[in-house]
Amino acid sequence: MIHQKSFTIALAGNPNSGKTTTFNNITGTRQKVGNWPGVTVEKKEGSVNKFGYDLTIIDLPGTYSLTPFSIEEIIARNFVLEECPDVVIDIIDSSNLERSLYLATQLREIDCKVIFALNMADLAKSRGVKINAKKLSELLNVPVVFTIGNKNEGINNLLKEAIKLAESSSEIPQERKVRYNRDIENSISKLQNLIEQQIAEKLPYNTRWTTIKLLEDDKIVKKRILEKAGAKAEKIFQEALSQRLYLRDRFDDEPEIIMTDERYGFIAGIIKEVHTTSTKERIDISRNIDLVLTNRFIGFPIFFIFIWAMFQATFSFGAYPMDWIDTGVSFLSSTLAGLLPESLFKDLLLNGIIAGVGSVIIFLPNIMILFFFIAIFEDTGYMARAAFLMDKIMHLIGLHGKSFIPMLMGFGCNVPAIIAARTLESDKDRILTILITPFMSCSAKLPIYIVLAGTFFGVRAGTVIFSIYLVGIVLSILTGRLFRSTLLKGADAPFVMELPPYRAPMIKSLLIHMWDRSKMFLKKMGGIILIGSVVVWALSAFPRNIEYSFDYNGEIEKIKASYETEIKSGNVDNKILEKKKDADILEISRAQRAEQIEKSYMGRMGKTISPLFSPLGIDWRGGVALLTGFVAKEIVVSTMAVLHAAEEESDALKNALLSSTMTPLSALSMMIFVLLYLPCLATVAAIKRETGSFKWMFFSITYNTSIAWFAAFFVYQGGKLLGA
Amino acid sequence: MLLSEMKEGQTARIDTVGGNSVLRRRILEMGILKGTEIYIEKYAPLKDPLELIIKGCHISIRVEEAANITVDNVK
Numbered sequence: 057m058i059h060q061k062s063f064t065i066a067l068a069g070n071p072n073s074g075k076t077t078t079f080n081n082i083t084g085t086r087q088k089v090g091n092w093p094g095v096t097v098e099k100k101e102g103s104v105n106k107f108g109y110d111l112t113i114i115d116l117p118g119t120y121s122l123t124p125f126s127i128e129e130i131i132a133r134n135f136v137l138e139e140c141p142d143v144v145i146d147i148i149d150s151s152n153l154e155r156s157l158y159l160a161t162q163l164r165e166i167d168c169k170v171i172f173a174l175n176m177a178d179l180a181k182s183r184g185v186k187i188n189a190k191k192l193s194e195l196l197n198v199p200v201v202f203t204i205g206n207k208n209e210g211i212n213n214l215l216k217e218a219i220k221l222a223e224s225s226s227e228i229p230q231e232r233k234v235r236y237n238r239d240i241e242n243s244i245s246k247l248q249n250l251i252e253q254q255i256a257e258k259l260p261y262n263t264r265w266t267t268i269k270l271l272e273d274d275k276i277v278k279k280r281i282l283e284k285a286g287a288k289a290e291k292i293f294q295e296a297l298s299q300r301l302y303l304r305d306r307f308d309d310e311p312e313i314i315m316t317d318e319r320y321g322f323i324a325g326i327i328k329e330v331h332t333t334s335t336k337e338r339i340d341i342s343r344n345i346d347l348v349l350t351n352r353f354i355g356f357p358i359f360f361i362f363i364w365a366m367f368q369a370t371f372s373f374g375a376y377p378m379d380w381i382d383t384g385v386s387f388l389s390s391t392l393a394g395l396l397p398e399s400l401f402k403d404l405l406l407n408g409i410i411a412g413v414g415s416v417i418i419f420l421p422n423i424m425i426l427f428f429f430i431a432i433f434e435d436t437g438y439m440a441r442a443a444f445l446m447d448k449i450m451h452l453i454g455l456h457g458k459s460f461i462p463m464l465m466g467f468g469c470n471v472p473a474i475i476a477a478r479t480l481e482s483d484k485d486r487i488l489t490i491l492i493t494p495f496m497s498c499s500a501k502l503p504i505y506i507v508l509a510g511t512f513f514g515v516r517a518g519t520v521i522f523s524i525y526l527v528g529i530v531l532s533i534l535t536g537r538l539f540r541s542t543l544l545k546g547a548d549a550p551f552v553m554e555l556p557p558y559r560a561p562m563i564k565s566l567l568i569h570m571w572d573r574s575k576m577f578l579k580k581m582g583g584i585i586l587i588g589s590v591v592v593w594a595l596s597a598f599p600r601n602i603e604y605s606f607d608y609n610g611e612i613e614k615i616k617a618s619y620e621t622e623i624k625s626g627n628v629d630n631k632i633l634e635k636k637k638d639a640d641i642l643e644i645s646r647a648q649r650a651e652q653i654e655k656s657y658m659g660r661m662g663k664t665i666s667p668l669f670s671p672l673g674i675d676w677r678g679g680v681a682l683l684t685g686f687v688a689k690e691i692v693v694s695t696m697a698v699l700h701a702a703e704e705e706s707d708a709l710k711n712a713l714l715s716s717t718m719t720p721l722s723a724l725s726m727m728i729f730v731l732l733y734l735p736c737l738a739t740v741a742a743i744k745r746e747t748g749s750f751k752w753m754f755f756s757i758t759y760n761t762s763i764a765w766f767a768a769f770f771v772y773q774g775g776k777l778l779g780a
Numbered sequence: 781m782l783l784s785e786m787k788e789g790q791t792a793r794i795d796t797v798g799g800n801s802v803l804r805r806r807i808l809e810m811g812i813l814k815g816t817e818i819y820i821e822k823y824a825p826l827k828d829p830l831e832l833i834i835k836g837c838h839i840s841i842r843v844e845e846a847a848n849i850t851v852d853n854v855k
Contacts, residue, residue, distance in 0.1 A: 084790040121809040316808045448826035555838035630848045
């Protein structure tokens, strides 16, 4: 076998330049989606074997520039600087040459091997834009290839050129780079000389580039210089500062702004030579669609119809596969129950692992459908319009228009909602959105409200439940405003956002999108859920040797024996007797289960912390139910049923609750607590994943639970004062 | 005249781009430069943000950010 050469190729480009489409076309399904280290920006990597070479393709985040402001830009720049890909392919939107060239010139300055892909040239041509590729290639000394990403044209040619460039060892001639005006060039050469004097060994990056970045006061480059030069860095920084001051004085503006202008000046020169437009009056379909979709009067109604349709599909179509999975899980569980002998392991497997993991897997259909819709919104370009419509409202909370979708999804399930916050570019916006999403009352909490409100508020239950939801929304707004002015201070990310032309989505990329994100959900949630479920199971299953206050087994034997004699006597119909026997036994074993939970570690914990709950009017049973609700909110109702030794879906639980110490007021207090307290395990895991830190996870848990406690406290104690 | 004061359907030429350094640079990098022709496509239903067409590109920008940009030759 011949030894194969391998190259790393990075794809760079503006958002909406067709970069992802090109990436999908090159790699097909052989791609890995993960996160860039330490941040939650998706990193896509794929590998192909082409022309006898192993090619690793990296899809860099879409950016307009390499100025390190946003996470995406930092990632893209660092990758090019630190990982030194063999070739960078810059995907250029042909109908937007000028802006695309801004990124291109920055890539050139870094001193990496660049190749331009003039993408969607067919579209540009139909708009009357002609680009002289040969001239462009000469002027910048860069290979230029025409591609049509969505038709998979020119891709092979592009890869061939990329390989050729990677194999070549040519240095990039200086004169093909941006030249600044005389004053700036003087400052550059002064500072560059000083750097070369001070630092003997080679700098990690191109010296001219480093110098320019120092003049632009680039924090990241400064840090690198400090690491490299140590004490000598001070002198360099001082010179940079004095040059900056000089330039600011000279031009009456920040040096970085002047340099941005100069780059555009350089680009304008190129454009003049390679770009011709015949101003054809064209019919802009995209603009016509927008006349309807962002219309002053019907824009919002249409938006809400889309959102409603998404929800409808997610939670009603999703219900069918959910049922299948549920049936599958119970089938597995009951089959294993029949096969395995009674043991601790069996209990762990069935009630811990299968029950726990099953409760998460069940969300998979929801998540897949939801992500399919989000992929449609993103790929067609509608997501940007949604942000355009909602921005005013969201801005009041200190958020970006795009935050609306994750927050709304929170009413369904917080887990996909938090993952959907990925669509937000700014880190602060993303964290803030993630922190307030749990206040959106998810669908798993609804059964709890139905039981409590239904039991204690009768006909007014609907109004009460609606108010609970409202409380959640109000608190999320207050929280948003509070955090924006304290913890996550700082200006909002500027809302300068492109509204890309509408495009018909490609089914292939929709599916890839949907599956990647769902896979992530499965993989990452799985581990944490598994551990969490086992811990909760252990807490409620141990200790094993409980001393029961009552001889349940003896009683069961007694019942069996007494029925046995009656059946033998043959006076009454055996079937009726059998049924009665089973019912009696069930009642006893339910009482036994209630006492077992009461005396388990979980029950003891509930009793220990009951002083915390009593000011809220919640008894220890409610406390234990709330504790188990950490695994999944669905469990709260079933735990309450177990503790009251009543069947779940019957009037028995209702009667048991009515005869307990609970009052309408304490039920209200408990509902408020359920609304606000710590999110379920899957959500907590999602928060950890998406914020990338345990800090925010613990913060969210603590904040939510304390808000819940205080809110419930005010409701209960306030209500008592008012004599409710 | 400020960009934020323009009405739907008007065109103008960018004169200066102000505001803090990060915002300015972001705006410049999106291609909103001195001397560029802009067209006000529309305001969002709630009057904020607004949508511009600049060299065939549709860009939305908040009114408060548009207030940092001055324009001339308004038509």
